[in-house]
Amino acid sequence: MNNKAILLVLTLGTLMAAVDTTIVLLALPTITIDLHTDLLTSIWVLLGYLLVLAILSTQAGRIGDIVGRSKAYNLGFILFTVASALCGLSFEIYMLIAFRIIQAIGGALLTANSYAVIADIFQPRERGKAYGITSLGWNVGALLGIVLGGIITTFISWQFIFYINVPIGIIAVLLGMRNIRDVNRVKSKIxxxxxxxxxxxxxxxxxxxxxxxxxxxxxxxxxxxxxxxxxxxxxxxxxxxxxxxLINLKVFKIRLLSFSLWASLLQGIGGLSLTFLLIMYLQGVRGLSPLDSSLLLTPGYIVATILAPIMGRIADKGRPGTLAGIGMLFIFSSLIIYYFGLQVSTPFSFILAITTITGIGSAMFWPSNATAVMFSAPKEFYGSISGISRTLGNIGTILSYVLSISAATLSIPRSVAFEVLLGVHSLDGGVSQVFVDGLHIAFIVSAIIIIFGAIFSFLGGNTKVKNN
Structure with missing residues (x-):
């Protein structure tokens, strides 16, 4: 097996999943108009995808344990690629939602088995580096999704936010079928x-x-x-x-594994809510376009992209949970700074600086957390535990959205909050200050969630990764 080719396939899969998580958010207003629907219906193009991922990720990892990681992962790529093309061909909102669900099934097979493929192929001393490289794919994908979502929607057509997956998917399927092989397989039943x-x-x-x-x-x-x-x-x-x-409850008796899984859930809730809250601030309070507001967040993604492989190599040297916990503290610090410093007229340079701190924290957390999870997982449950990790992460994404919208609606109607999030409504006058006050409450709630995640990471970080 060509480990470099396998890492390329896994990184492409992570990149595609990340692109489709962020790119749709910026395209929703245009989709709403073009498909003659309303925002509360079109939002399910995003939420339906996340919901299916949350439900199926554990099962998809279990399927990988039983039928083989290569079959499950490559099937996921095929489904994701075909569904992407069908999403672009959709001419009605419910058709688009249905094809997004199929896309999510493929995405669940991809994301639920990616950690397990790395754990199968790479030695424990090499896994942090591998997770760091795939985390690079996530950060690049999230950044590309934000930028391309605005550019493609503005200058081309929303359909192409899905079409761009097709050539990438074809290349990844061919590489995956050639290079990914089954290493561990469990004789079991669904x-x-x-x-x-x-x-x-x-x-x-x-x-x-x-x-x-x-x-x-x-x-x-x-x-x-x-x-x-x-x-x-x-x-x-x-x-x-x-x-x-489906989930062997005995694995939660493994302290490092259990604490690291809960840390992943809490980081998903608190970390992603921070992104949503900043987008709502930039669009609703400062009146920026979705593209301009997203570009202000890019320094954090760039920093995370550069640092993730480095942090992965550091995690390989030992105590990945401790490194993940330090990363959480960086994110916690950024939330506290936003709480005290973000006002109606805060300079954009302030936001650029703090997104860098958040990027450092994310780069430290994700590869380290993945290393901690898979190092402590029994080999026969690699797929299941990889799926559990992704399920908790997807649940965190949904809850982060709920937290963001709920905080925004402390001061404005829910319909307006949706429009602010999607960039089709901006606030003015005293409403902006009240809205910012509501966001401050959300920053504190997110900070509390993140600090508990940091505690879980530190508690699970006392076992050193083996170097042989």
Whole structure:
């Protein structure tokens, strides 16, 4: 096997997933107009994708354990690429949402198995570097998504935000089929009952919280959240009784693994909410276009792109959880600085400087956290644990969106908050100050979430990575 070619394929997969997470956000206003719908419907082009990823990632990793990582990963690339082309051909909003769901199925197979492929192929002393390189793909992809989303939507057509995946996907599929081979395979069966219960629980909680953010509290939304939480204990009971559980609960007894997984969830909530909050500030308060506001965030992505491979190599030398915890403290610091320093007329240079601090923190956290998770995972559960990690990350993305919108609606109507997030509405006068005050509350909430994530990382960081 050609390890460099495998890393290229994995990085391309990460890049595509990152591009499609951010690029759609900037294109939603144009999609809304072109497909003759409303923002609260078109937002499901983004949220439907994230929801399916959250539900299927654990199952997709389990499939990789059973049928082989190469088959699962390459199938994911094929589905993602074909669905991308179909998304571009969509002429109706519900058609686009449906094809995005198919795209998410492919994305789940990609992201849920990527950590496991690295753990299969690379020695423990090399994994941090490999995770750092794939993290580079995520940062480049997120940056490209932000910039290309604005450029393509403004100067070409929103359809091409999906079409650009096709040539990349074809190249990656050919490379993946040639180079990725199965190393570890588990003789087992799919846990259908566990899959159904977990899917019901996550779907109800996610739908309830998303609708809560979009429409405000209703009996229906609260009932969905309540029932979803009630189903979770049934899922746990099912997993403790079946012979081939979807999630082997014994793995959570491994301290390094358990703490690192929870740190991943908390970083997803607090870190991504920071990005959403800044976009809402730049567009709603400062009146910048989606493209201009996103460009102000690029220094952080550039810093993270440069530093991620370096931080991965440092994580290989030992105590990745500690390094991840320090990264969380950098993100925590940026949130506190925004709380005290971000005002209606704050200079843009201030934001540029703080995004650099956030970028350093992200570069330290992600490759180190991935190293900590997969180092402590039993080989027979590489796929499942990789899937669990991605599931928690996707849940964090959804909750970060809920946190951002909920904070924004402390001072403005929810419909206006959506329009501010998507760049089709800007605020003025005293409303801007009240809106900024609401964002300050969200910064503090995010900071609290991040500091707990840092604690989890430090608690799980006492085991050194083996160097042989």
């Amino acid at each position: 846990d259908f009952s566990g899959t159904i219960l977990l899917g019901i629980s996550l779907a109800l909680v996610a739908l309830g919280t998303i609708n809560f953010a979009g429409y405000g509290p209703t009996i229906e939304d609260l009932s969905e959240i309540f029932v979803g939480l009630l189903v979770l204990p049934l899922f746990i009971l099912n997993e403790s009784r079946v012979s081939n559980p």
